[in-house]
Amino acid sequence: xxxxxxxxxxxxxVAGTATAVSNRVSRRQAGRWAQQGDTRYAPPxxxxxxxxxxxxxxxxxxxxxxxxxxxxxQQLAALKEQGVLTDDELAAQKARILSG
Numbered sequence: 001x002x003x004x005x006x007x008x009x010x011x012x013x014v015a016g017t018a019t020a021v022s023n024r025v026s027r028r029q030a031g032r033w034a035q036q037g038d039t040r041y042a043p044p045x046x047x048x049x050x051x052x053x054x055x056x057x058x059x060x061x062x063x064x065x066x067x068x069x070x071x072x073x074q075q076l077a078a079l080k081e082q083g084v085l086t087d088d089e090l091a092a093q094k095a096r097i098l099s100g
Contacts, residue, residue: 073094
């Protein structure tokens with residue numbers, strides 16, 4: 001499932017970048033309007049950067065149950081049928097699931 005994780009991460013990066021660009025454009029426009037004398041569009045005061053959040057303590061994930069392993073194997077089989085996974089990738093993922 002590394003492809004799925006990669007897709008989710010890519011979406012998060014794109015969304016974060018779009019938000020940052022949008023905010024920057026809005027602040028720049030508000031600054032230009034304020035310079036032109038339109039007080040309705042004065043730029044908002046800069047908010048302080050949020051304090052960094054400490055990552056949660058690392059704990060070992062619970063061992064998957066046999067039902068969870070079977071479900072993962074069924075999902076892999078479906079991906080193989082769709083042509084998303086090759087035979088080698090399927091074998092590697094099966095070995096990883098069954099060894100854990």
